[in-house]
Amino acid sequence: MASMFEEEHYLIPPLSKYSFNFPNPRFASDEGLLAYGGDLSSTRLLLAYQKGIFPWFNEGDPILWWSPDPRLLLYPGKFKVRKSFRRVLRSGKFTVTFDKMFPEVIRHCATVHRAGQDHTWIVPEMQEAYIRLHEEGYAHSVEVYREGELVGGLYGLAMGKVFFGESMFSLASDASKVAFKALSDVLGAKGYDFIDCQMKTDHMVGLGAEVVPRDRYLDELHDALQKPSDLGSWQHFRWDYPYKEEEW
Known part of the structure; x- marks a missing residue:
């Protein structure tokens, strides 16, 4: 091999x-x-x-x-909402759920076309592994709907007070950004230290993610993992805009 x-x-x-x-x-x-x-x-x-x-x-x-090295992190309180995106959020055309359609989200992430890519790294064995982690209560998804149809989302893992983001997809303009905003709001309210976005992209930096040295990331990761985990289904999490903390 x-x-x-x-x-x-x-x-x-x-x-x-x-x-x-x-x-x-x-x-x-x-x-x-x-x-x-x-x-x-x-x-x-x-x-x-x-x-x-x-x-x-x-x-x-x-x-x-x-x-x-370096690593890309988003601290929930630093999500950037531009005026045009605020109008999207206020329009109410998107609705959001958590952990309702994890297999569908990861399969969309694997198959959606991405500029400059002619294949996916989310191969079948990766999909099977993360679906298993979802069933075990570690992996979670955010789903975004427009008129009842799934049009965007993301998935990743949560341990301690860290969310390890893996991938997102969008079949409608701004849908994946709504998913990320919903995740950031809910995790911020629940005391999460950061969302690990892995590697730098201009898109994520534009949303407020920060490039940090790997040593700093590993130090912060160690501290965040000492905190209690939200193991199990997140289907009871709720979000709308403006976000109301008491709803989750």
């Missing part, structure tokens, strides 16, 4: 299916590739996220594990 990979990345260690140890991400390159192989079991995935590591690979490649 990995002979060519080993030649190209000879300093990157393989992971055993019989051990859940990861290299220390503080010593990874800025690119952040730490290891390859292993599996996508719930135990390994949860341990990886607790260490600031996530899987990201293309179909046909070995599983690749990353912890890039």
Whole structure:
């Protein structure tokens, strides 16, 4: 499987299916590739996220594990709402739910067209792994509807007071942005420290996300993981605009 990979990345260690140890991400390159192989079991995935590591690979490649430097974080109170987006929120044309359609959200994220991409990294085994984590109460989705039809959403994992964002999709203008705003509002009210957006994109920076050094991220992650988790279904969470905290 990995002979060519080993030649190209000879300093990157393989992971055993019989051990859940990861290299220390503080010593990874800025690119952040730490290891390859292993599996996508719930135990390994949860341990990886607790260490600031996530899987990201293309179909046909070995599983690749990353912890890039710098990292992109959104602190819930710093979400930027521009005037045009405020009008969208006030229009009431979108409604939002949590954890009602997780499999549909991840499949939309895997299949929606993205500029400059001709394939998805959310391969079937990744979808199966995160659906399993959802069933176990760790992975969550936000769904956005227009006239009763699912038109946007996002998914990720929550542990402690951190939400690890994975992917979002939009079939209507502003739909994924509404999902992210709803998530930010609800998590802010529930005392979450930050949303981990992984790697820098201009879109996320425009919404208020900040680029921070990996060491700072790992320090903040450690502190946030000491706090209680919201394990289980989030279907009882409620959001509308302007957000009313007492509704969740």
